[in-house]
Amino acid sequence: MTIPVKIEHLFKTYTRRRLLGKNWEKPVLKDVSLTLEENHVLGLVGESGCGKSTLCKVLLGIEKPTSGLVTANGKDVARLSKSEFKKLRRVMQVVYQDPYSSLDPRMNVRQILSEPLDIHGLKKDRRERNEFLKELLASVGLSETQLERYPHEFSGGQRQRICIARALTLDPKILVADEPVSALDVSVQAQILNLLKEIKKSRRLSVLFVTHDFAVARFLCDDIAVMYRGRIVERAPAEDLFTRPQHPYTQALLSAVPSVRAAGLVPAAAEPSREYPERENWACPFAARCSHAQPACADTPFELKEVLPHHACACCVLPFKKTKSKPEV
């Protein structure tokens, strides 16, 4: 059996050629390794700009990796022939963040859902296709009467249902969900999350779920990887991560989640100690904002180590003293 998604030592640097002077370079992903297990939901959590979406693009083959290996369904995504690439589309599909920009405003639902079938030459018989589209719409909670409508006639939640339906037309095994609910209303978020959970179960999908919302991740994910500035800083089974967060950044994120019950964690980034002012170029990417920073953070090579069973963390000052006092409000 092939592992749905395996990413090893992936680097991605965006470069822009300049006419004069040095080329502009921006490293976005640094040494990222991840595995998505069959029928699992892997959550990828991190703040804006940390490289989550870039990772998705590389995985989908829209961007080429600078170095490293990305395999989907056992195939190297960066080195596929055109026909293999097209074949992979049927295995791996994507749902985007913004349901307003991910549907072509000039196509009605029937056209949107028929396009993948047309591209791959499937379900050519008219009646068969109609039946298929009807069932597909029903499976995402829409009715066939909405087939002839245009995207602007739908609400955000309904649009996201159409996007999910489009991703499912080719009956994929892997679904990449790039913040699929972050643009939606909280009440609608819950509906879409339930839908995703249900679909994942009924279709036995393996899902890479990108989010910046821990509550969402906790609801849906089996495993969670936390990203910071292009690196994975902590990776653990979901429950483990929430009960025993190890990395100061994860702790900071968790403590920032609004909750009726206080988490009992002091935000690690709330007050970076002033002892070491120049921390921008330290080996640890989080050092500049970390209140646990030590001189060791400056030159200990960055490494994701297993600190608990199945639980990897990339903090070099572990185990540090955990503050259990409640944060002062």
Added chain:
Amino acid sequence: MINDRIVKRIYTNKTSLFGLVIVAFFFLVALLAPVLAPVQNPNNPYQLPQKSYQIAPQPPSAQNWFGTTEQQYDLYYGVVWGTRLAFKIGVTVTFFAFLIGLLVGGAAAYFGGKTDELLMRLTDVVFAVPSLVLAMVIAAMLGPDIKNMMIALTAVAWPSYARLVRGDILSVKQRDYVTAARTLGARGPRVLLRHILPNAIYPSVVVASLDIGYVVLTAASLSFLGLGAQPGTADWGQLIAMARNWVLGTPGHPFAYWYTVAAPGGAIFMFVLGWNLLGDAFRDILDPRQA
């Protein structure tokens, strides 16, 4: 279904209906020109009939409904056949400018990099010179003739389309539905034709409809300056050029020869107005969000 929408849109908006009526009226006049003003010179229908060689214009009469201009050219005939010429100039110039702009802008956006840089700097060069001045230079170099004038107008009109098309393609290219089509397995041509162009082109279509009026206005300026139609041609700009000596009237009677500019000037004004209003209507119609 789209036709229903267009009809509904135009009827619900008074000003766009007004624009449509004006343009439709001019179109009818252009179409029925041989009926409204029977051709005098079968070899060249755009040749104005000349009653005599008397210099001073004559006011409107039963024989010359809009009066005559300098050297007794009939203004009515000029305005009617000028309408046909205006459509010819406006539509042809806009069509070719749009086509060139689409190709240049499309190539720049599609290939990017050095091609983009090269093509866009070229458009910048054309843009940098005031368009009327550049059109005058080109028209003067090619010699005064309607065809040359149309070439000159096309040469200055295409850069705005190139820029618009390039910008819109680049913006549409970034949208998620284009990436989504790619991840569904769609290849370049399909993405370009089904998703990028239909969504990127309509701002240019709106500009084109506004431009038809503007092109006719610029053509009139060139004719007025003697760089377009020859004297005696049924061209609105030329009619106004022939009124040049009479616009100021006689001492004490500034409006003595008002009719020399009234009919051709009014025609130009209404023509440009009509296309402008219609352009606004197109903008609304072509936006799928406004059903």
